[in-house]
Amino acid sequence: MPASPTPKADAKPGTRIQARNRALILEAALAAFSERGFDGATLSDIAGRAGLSKPNLLYYFPSKEAAYLALLEGLLDAWLAPLRDLDPGGEPLAEVLRYARAKLRLSRAMPRESRLFAGEVLRGAPHLRAVLEGPLRALVADKAALLLAWMDEGRLARVPPTHLVFSVWAITQHYADFDAQVRAVLGPGHDPYAEAEPFLDALLTRLLRPL
Amino acid sequence: MPASPTPKADAKPGTRIQARNRALILEAALAAFSERGFDGATLSDIAGRAGLSKPNLLYYFPSKEAAYLALLEGLLDAWLAPLRDLDPGGEPLAEVLRYARAKLRLSRAMPRESRLFAGEVLRGAPHLRAVLEGPLRALVADKAALLLAWMDEGRLARVPPTHLVFSVWAITQHYADFDAQVRAVLGPGHDPYAEAEPFLDALLTRLLRPL
DNA sequence: GTCTATACTCTGATAGAC
DNA sequence: GTCTATCAGAGTATAGAC
Secondary structure, three states: OOOOOOOOOOOOOOOHHHHHHHHHHHHHHHHHHHHHHHHHOOHHHHHHHHOOOHHHHHHHOOOHHHHHHHHHHHHHHHHHHHHHOOOOOOOHHHHHHHHHHHHHHHHHHOHHHHHHHHHHHHOOOOOOHHHHHHHHHHHHHHHHHHHHHHHHOOOOOOOOHHHHHHHHHHHHHHHHHOHHHHHHHHOOOOOHHHHHHHHHHHHHHHHHOOO | OOOOOOOOOOOOOOOHHHHHHHHHHHHHHHHHHHHHHHHHOOHHHHHHHHOOOHHHHHHHOOOHHHHHHHHHHHHHHHHHHHHHOOOOOOOHHHHHHHHHHHHHHHHHHOHHHHHHHHHHHHOOOOOOHHHHHHHHHHHHHHHHHHHHHHHHOOOOOOOOHHHHHHHHHHHHHHHHHOHHHHHHHHOOOOOHHHHHHHHHHHHHHHHHOOO
């Protein structure tokens, strides 16, 4: 393997202009797919946002679905990072609170990514089924075992750990996925995420604090 | 007003066959729109499910959007009923638990409706913005005031009432909207809703029980 | 590597016979 | 009221010049 200038792990072989265009397309695809869904987004729209022609877009990704899949796969790791970071060596309640806070901040920082995944799962996860049943299920099982161990030691109140994880997902992603509803109900002059953080803290503390 | 045989309030004027076909179409539209979204669903698909031809479908609803809107509006009342039923005369914690349980059971009984609304809100609620900012906001404000009064009286622990409502929505609808993910993570042999109900009970009880 | 031009399919919607 | 036939337009994708 001869010396290559910038051997990034996830960069497909090619020129700098190729890497740049792939990045432009993925950014445009994220915007389009998260706003309109897979069926609602069009290649024209994506190409326009990326500043490329439609055939040129299809030179980089052979089909609409290929671009969509590349986008999903490229974002998966970042999306699951907070749960993966749940630390067996930490203080149980503090770890759960840290996890929930990180997930809420991820929703705030990456609402388009949240809506992209939400749309995919809402339609039955036709492109992600294997990931959900494989790596995701394994990750949740691992962390559920950790939570259960903490509960067995009396360091957390006993609740079904998987459903605890679901509720953290549900609440944190709610603020990104149903942003339109949250803002409509709250009205102007609110910062939903800022208000949600202490609430989520209190909720988890009262739920999980050992008696 | 002469005697009419069956003067149903929501039946458009017309023959029995018209009422029947409208119902068939709305049922087919619910199935199609909830599975594939507004853009993904096609008139051919809806017509096929309803057992009608495409032009015949368009005789009953002048456009795809008209059918979609009729569907949304027809379901709104049922969707908001549980929150509307929160009773100022009841015992606070029991009322909240009853509300959450009713909402969870609604998700279980009407998952297609849940996914229909979820898809709409996920895309920014282009067809429901007026409802969200009007009647929904008013309803939530009304019930938030009730919850706040209960908290002021020391009958519920103090939390931001609007975010409490959000968290009930988030958790209960999660099981319908992200059903594919929930089932993939749990694996076979689980009844997600049955497991969620006591968990949700415990969560709300520990969160809201006065000290 | 990127563009113009275009092929082909399927969409939502309409016209008009019955 | 319901059908057959059809339209115009938009969609994804491809061919081939540059």
